[in-house]
Amino acid sequence: MPRRSKGADAPIAVSEGAGGVLIAPEGAIDAESIGRVRETLERKLPSRLAGAVTLDFSKVTHLDASGVSVAVFLFRLAKGAGVGFEITGADKDRRLLIDLALRGQEPQEPAKAPGFVREVGAASIAIRDGVVDLVRFIGEIALVCVHLVRYPQHLRVGDTIAAMARHGSDAIAVVGLLGFLIGAIIAFQTFDPMAKYGAKLQVADVVAVSVVRELGPLITAIILAGRSGSAFAAEIGTMKVTQELDALRTFGIDPVRFLVIPRLIATTVVTPMLAIWASILGVAGGYMILGAEGFTLAQYTDEVRQALTVGGFVQGLVKAAVFAILVASIGCLSGLRTGQGPGAVGLSTTRAVVAGIVAIILADSVLGAFFYTLGI
Amino acid sequence: MPAPSAPAPRPTARETAISLRGVSIGYDRPIIEGIDLDILKGEILFIGGGSGCGKTTLLSCLTALRKPLAGSITIDGVDIVDSDDDAIRSVRRRFGVMYQLGALFGGKTLLENVRLPLEEFTDLPDDVMDDVARAKLGLVGLGAHALKQPSEISGGMQKRAAIARALALDPPIIFLDEPSAGLDPVTSADLDAMIEALNRMLGTTFVIISHELASIFAIGQRFAMLDGARRKLVALGAPAELRDHSDDEWVRRFLNRVPTQES
Ligand SMILES: Nc1ncnc2c1ncn2[C@@H]1O[C@H](COP(=O)(O)OP(=O)(O)O)[C@@H](O)[C@H]1O
Ligand SMILES: [Mg+2]
Numbered sequence: 001m002p003r004r005s006k007g008a009d010a011p012i013a014v015s016e017g018a019g020g021v022l023i024a025p026e027g028a029i030d031a032e033s034i035g036r037v038r039e040t041l042e043r044k045l046p047s048r049l050a051g052a053v054t055l056d057f058s059k060v061t062h063l064d065a066s067g068v069s070v071a072v073f074l075f076r077l078a079k080g081a082g083v084g085f086e087i088t089g090a091d092k093d094r095r096l097l098i099d100l101a102l103r104g105q106e107p108q109e110p111a112k113a114p115g116f117v118r119e120v121g122a123a124s125i126a127i128r129d130g131v132v133d134l135v136r137f138i139g140e141i142a143l144v145c146v147h148l149v150r151y152p153q154h155l156r157v158g159d160t161i162a163a164m165a166r167h168g169s170d171a172i173a174v175v176g177l178l179g180f181l182i183g184a185i186i187a188f189q190t191f192d193p194m195a196k197y198g199a200k201l202q203v204a205d206v207v208a209v210s211v212v213r214e215l216g217p218l219i220t221a222i223i224l225a226g227r228s229g230s231a232f233a234a235e236i237g238t239m240k241v242t243q244e245l246d247a248l249r250t251f252g253i254d255p256v257r258f259l260v261i262p263r264l265i266a267t268t269v270v271t272p273m274l275a276i277w278a279s280i281l282g283v284a285g286g287y288m289i290l291g292a293e294g295f296t297l298a299q300y301t302d303e304v305r306q307a308l309t310v311g312g313f314v315q316g317l318v319k320a321a322v323f324a325i326l327v328a329s330i331g332c333l334s335g336l337r338t339g340q341g342p343g344a345v346g347l348s349t350t351r352a353v354v355a356g357i358v359a360i361i362l363a364d365s366v367l368g369a370f371f372y373t374l375g376i
Numbered sequence: 377m378p379a380p381s382a383p384a385p386r387p388t389a390r391e392t393a394i395s396l397r398g399v400s401i402g403y404d405r406p407i408i409e410g411i412d413l414d415i416l417k418g419e420i421l422f423i424g425g426g427s428g429c430g431k432t433t434l435l436s437c438l439t440a441l442r443k444p445l446a447g448s449i450t451i452d453g454v455d456i457v458d459s460d461d462d463a464i465r466s467v468r469r470r471f472g473v474m475y476q477l478g479a480l481f482g483g484k485t486l487l488e489n490v491r492l493p494l495e496e497f498t499d500l501p502d503d504v505m506d507d508v509a510r511a512k513l514g515l516v517g518l519g520a521h522a523l524k525q526p527s528e529i530s531g532g533m534q535k536r537a538a539i540a541r542a543l544a545l546d547p548p549i550i551f552l553d554e555p556s557a558g559l560d561p562v563t564s565a566d567l568d569a570m571i572e573a574l575n576r577m578l579g580t581t582f583v584i585i586s587h588e589l590a591s592i593f594a595i596g597q598r599f600a601m602l603d604g605a606r607r608k609l610v611a612l613g614a615p616a617e618l619r620d621h622s623d624d625e626w627v628r629r630f631l632n633r634v635p636t637q638e639s
Contacts, residue, residue, distance in 0.1 A: 065574060072510050073504075104518070104519035
C-alpha cells in the first residue's frame with residue numbers, strides 16, 4: 001500500500017513462527033505515534049495471515065486510547081482472515097481498555113451500491129406510494145370532517161382563526177403585488193400583437209380572462225405552497241422529531257383533528273379570497289399599460305365587464321379552493337411523515353413545496369379540461 | 377505476564393490543571409458566586425448539586441463557551457476569560473467535552489462523528505482514522521454500532537458516542553456533563569472502569585458533572601458541591617469523607633440520599 005512516509009520506522013518486531021505471527025511493538029503507541037506505527041506494521045505484516053495473531057504489549061512503554069486502535073486493527077484483520085487473535089504482556093488497565101475496545105468489533109462488509117434499474121424502480125414505487133398515501137390521508141381528513149360536522153365543538157376555533165391570520169392576511173401584500181405585476185406583464189406582452197389586428201382595447205379581455213380564471217388562483221396557490229405548505233411541513237415535522245406528536249397521541253388527541261384540520265380549513269377559506277384579491281389587482285395592473293396607451297378607465301372597465309362571466313369567476317374560486325386543499329394536505333402530510341435526524345425537517349419542507357406546486361399544476365390542467373367540457 | 381508499567385504520568389506534587397479564582401457565573405444575575413477551586417492534573421473531580429443549580433453553566437465557562445460574570449479561570453496557566461481567540465483555540469485542543477445532550481452531529485454515523493476531530497486536527501490516513509475512531513467507540517461499548525446514525529440509537533448510547541468523540545484526540549483534560557444519566561448500571565460501571573483506567577494509565581484529568589452517587593464513590597477522588605440556594609460552592613473534598621463528616625447538612629443529605637422531610 002503506497003503511503004506517505006512519516007519519518008523513521010516505528011520499532012516493531014514481527015516474527016512468524018509455527019503457531020502464527022507474533023507482533024511486539026516497542027516504546028510509545030499513542031495519538032502522536034499511531035500513524036508511524038501503523039505504517040511500519042502494515043509493511044512488516046505477512047501478506048497472508050496463516051496462523052493466529054499475537055500482539056505483545058510487554059515492550060510498550062506508553063499506550064493511550066488512540067494506541068489501542070492497533071489492537072482493533074489487528075483484531076479485525078485476524079477475524080477477517082479467520083485466524084485467532086491474542087493479547088499478551090498487558091497489565092490490568094491496558095487489558096481492560098483493550099477488552100472494552102474489542103467488544104462488538106466486526107469486519108464490516110461495504111454496502112453495495114444499487115444499480116440504475118433498481119434505483120429507477122425504487123423511485124417509481126416511492127412516487128406511487130406517495131400518491132396512495134396522499135389519497136388515503138385525504139380520506140382520513142374527510143372522516144375527521146364528518147366527525148366535526150356531528151360534533152362542531154371539537155373544532156379548534158382559536159387555532160383556525162390564528163391560521164387564517166398567519167396564512168391569509170399576512171400574505172395579502174405579496175399576493176397583491178404579484179397579481180398586479182402579472183396583470184401588467186400580460187397587458188404589456190400582448191399589446192403589440194393585438195395592436196396589429198387593431199384590437200388594442202381587447203387586451204383588457206385577455207388580461208381579465210386569464211387573470212380571473214387562471215393566473216390569480218395559480219399565483220395565490222404557488223405563494224401558498226411556498227409560504228404555508230412549507231410552514232406546515234416544518235411545524236408539524238419538528239413536532240414529530242421532538243416526539244410532541246407522540247405526546248398528543250398518548251393523550252388520545254388525534255393529530256389530524258388537532259393540527260391538520262385548523263390549517264386546512266383556514267387555507268381553504270382564505271385562498272379563494274386571496275385569489276379574488278390577486279385578480280382585482282391583476283386587472284388593475286392591466287390598466288396601467290392600457291391607461292398609458294390613452295384608454296380611459298371607463299373604456300377599460302366596460303371591456304373587462306363584458307369579458308367576464310359568472311362561470312369564469314366561479315371557475316377561479318373553485319380552482320383556488322382545490323389548490324388550497326391540495327397544498328395544505330400535502331404540507332401537513334409531509335410534516336406527519338417526517339423521518340428522524342436533523343435533515344428530516346428540511347427534507348419534508350422541500351417535499352411539501354415541490355409536491356405542492358406539481359399538484360397545483362396537475363390539478364389546474366385537469367380542472368381546466370373539466371370546466372371546458374362543462375362549457376363554463 | 378505483568379508488563380513494565382508506563383512511566384507514571386501523574387505528578388507527585390500535584391500541579392494545577394484548571395484554576396478558578398473568585399468566579400461568578402450566571403445569566404442576567406449570578407447563580408453561583410465566588411468560586412475558588414483548583415482542579416489538579418490527573419484527578420477525577422466530580423461536580424454535584426441540585427438540578428438547575430448551575431453545573432452546566434459552570435461547565436460552559438470552564439470550556440470557554442461563555443464568560444463568567446466575574447473572576448478568572450486559567451487552564452494550564454492560560455487565562456481563558458480575557459485571552460484572545462487564538463489562545464483560547466489552542467487551549468481548547470487540550471480538552472474534550474461531552475455536553476449534556478450529547479450534541480452528536482446528526483446525519484453522520486457514529487464513526488464519522490468520532491472521526492471528525494481526527495480529520496480536522498491530524499493527518500492520519502483514512503483507514504487509521506477509522507480504526508482509532510472504532511477503538512474509541514469500543515471503549516464506550518459501541519463497537520458494534522459504529523455505522524449507525526445518532527437517530528437510530530438510544531439517548532444513553534448517544535451520550536456514550538459523545539464521550540467517544542470527546543476522547544478522539546486523547547486530550548489531557550476531559551469534561552463530562554452527566555455521562556451516566558440514562559445508562560443501565562452495568563454500562564455505567566463499564567464507563568467508570570474505563571475512566572479510571574485512562575486516568576491511571578495516562579493521568580487524564582476528568583471533570584465530571586454527575587448525580588450518580590455510585591460513580592462518585594467508586595471513582596471520584598474529589599467532589600465539589602454547588603448549592604443554588606446559597607449561591608456558592610459549599611463543599612470540596614473526598615466523597616466518602618464529605619458523606620460521613622461534612623459539617624454541611626445539605627452536603628451530607630445529598631451524599632446520603634436523605635429526602636427533605638427527614639431533615
Ligand atoms: N440560556 C440561559 N438563559 C438564562 N438562564 C439560563 C440559561 N440556561 C440556564 N439558565 C438558568 O440557569 C440555571 C442553571 O442552569 P444549568 O447550569 O443548566 O443547571 P444544571 O445544574 O442543572 O446543569 C437554571 O436556573 C436555568 O434556568
Ligand atoms: Mg445540567
